[in-house]
Amino acid sequence: MRRMRLDFSLDEAQAKAAVRRSIPDLREAEFKAWDDAGLIEHLDIDGQRRWFNRAPNNLFLLSEEASQRRPADKRISRPGPYERLGPHHAEVIAASDRSGRNSVSPRRIRVTQSITVKADAVPAGETVRAWIPYPRAIPGQQENIRWLGSVPDGAQVAPEDTLQRTAYLERTAVAGTPTEFSVNYEVTISARRFVIDPDKVLPTPSDPALAPFLAQRAPHVVFTPALRAFSRKVVGNETNPYRVARKLFDAVDQIPWGGAREYSTISNISDYALHAGHADCGQQTLLLVALLRLNGIPARWQSGMVYSDDAVGYNNLHDWGAVYLAPYGWVPMDVTTGALDSSVPAERDFYFGGIDAYRIAFNDDYSRALVPAKQHFRSETVDLQRGEVEWKGGNLYFNQWQYDFQTQVLPLEGQ
Template identity: 40%
Template sequence: MKNLLYLVLFLLAFSACNRKASDASYSWASDLHQRLLTDFCLTEAQVKDYIRRYLPDVTDEQMRQWEESGALECMMLDGEKRYFRNAGPNLFRIDSLCREVKLAKEGEQVSTSDRANAENLPEILAATDGRGDSCLAAPKRMRVTYTLTVDTNAVPAGEVVRCWLPYPRTDIPRQQDVKLIATSEPSYTLTSEGTTHSTLYMEKRAVSGEPTVFSETFEYTSYGEWHDIRPSDVLPYDTTTELYRRYTSERDRHIVFSPRLRQLADNLTEGEDNPYLKACRIFRWVNDHFPWASAREYSTIDNIPEYVLDNRHGDCGQVTLLFVTLCRIAGIPAHFQSGFMMQPRAWNLHDWAEVYFEGIGWVPVDQSFGLAPYAEKAGKPYFYLGGIDSWRMVVNQDYGMPLVPEKKYPRSETVDFQRGEVEWTGGNLYFTEWGYHMDIEYLNY
């Protein structure tokens, strides 16, 4: 019995030493370097091969010009120039002349999500007047099975894998009747209302020769929302409230009031006192100057709004953080919101925002969808400044906050939370070591 006790004590001590060694060996600098190598994985020759599909006679001088302008994203890593994994396609989104060349060759492409939104917006507008409590409409009921699969042998057999999956929020008026149907593990933890990132947490031991699979099935109803805001509806802010102070303040690392951003916000809103009209100016300026482009991982960027200004493009989350920062500088309460766009055959990660107008309340803003042609056709070009389509799953009310239960190692996505997060005692499992998938059944579409 005494020998057994000694063995147990030895194993506990050995395990503790191993954990300390593992903790001591972790380096964010090394982790970041590997993340950059993953994102910047192409050679110049590979990128040129893509560009030649549209510009057969591309020259080295053109390559250098595009690199200088930020239209062709690259960096020096380990002594060699490496290009972003989507540098080629992005060039034909960012550079106006390249965009015209591709358009002439392939014609105008209308996305599946745009087609769904073009049908949805008139439905929302017809059912609401944008006033009072009658601003929710066109509900879409969905049953979702979300699956995260860790690669076979990514974790040693017998080790516990910790997993956080995205889960629809239950504290959002336009997201209702959330119902958990099934989970892959009998034991799980759901976050409480008000937690920044809404998650379903589970654990599972890795098995040799098998992938480690986590899944959840749930239902929820998503409503479209529309506030037909008139400038006269917006009252002066009470600047003494906690809401105003909190949502007009800086937040490390991506809502920072740098001198350049302060000057930009002042220039955009100069001579205008009405908060709604200020927001309109910011919304239009960002829409007109920063085309959508596929983004590198947010965890590799020091300050996302500054990155957008430097590179003259941004994806949904990047332009959203720029919009939120400029609004806060201009004295308009704003916060980041994100999750998924859920249009049939077009679901994807997506980020947007909310702004607060005194006398109206919080309203949604999708800077990435911006002044959409289908919104203009519906007679409401600024629909996405005060409105949002029905095809959403809201998961996050802010960015970069702790998960519940707390994660030991830095997240794969340190800013947003959408795909999920996974780790074990040996470290974080990066996106390269697992995959995710969502099956959606549309119950009233």
């Protein structure tokens, strides 16, 4: 409940004031209409109505009417440099067509990721334990990982097969001083593009290795009656796995993006995404994974950070996934970026069977154990992009520390 109060911290006056920062002449009736329509997310907590911190900004992503009421210079859109068709997509398509390969356009990057715990969040002399996300090698996607070092020294890097891999660090808290942790490494990341002929896609083979990716996994991937009804409406009589998957991808792509509350406060994320009227990247991905598995199509989760060329200076948390289509195998999908705005199929469909080279994966599944194990309840029970921190007295939640993620794009060897 404490976490929910942190997310839903606005009372009615504060929520209205936040909207008025963008619509100075906001009318009471407008706010009520948008709120009643579920466009300004709220909860009743201890008998009081509280509004989600990010709901006032989400309103302008979810409502065209509200967006038009905002001055033109304050209208917002998703800022990611690869969420719109651009030169990198053309580069990947051309390289794939030219070479016939599904792994192209590599980027070599140097990463510094850090956690800074607020001064006196932990009593002086106590040991602070931190887990910073760290990539594992994924053939064709991210390879040639080179560890450069950590602060403090002595990081314990989890085994390669850890699905939520981290570098673990310890440091003694000092009174009045922030406790800092960081890791540095290099990795080569490639774009992926699979050219798929729908008529050549076969039914999912009976393979024990695929069984976990067809199964429910409570609480966030559950074949609820509502999920089954939505699936029937979208899929209809289609049986071709590619076309079924594409129908589901397109349907989930239609859910508007909105900033999300912390995942640890949501009882069933795929069901939440189905009903909330908006979803962020992880919520959309979990909904699509659940729908694909329901239809007998293996699907899995992946997440990490997106970055950009140095001159752009962009990075952000991001989640996406992969779908298994025989005989092509596992192919990537990013339903949040979704269909690009193009009449050219290779461009429009780039993120159904492909991903750009500007993302680093830390997680090949969700809600998996950390190495070494955490002693206290995690801040993020599903994803792992910012990290985790604790001491013997308990978990340190996100309001007690900050994370940072910086990249430098390096020349490729031989270039």
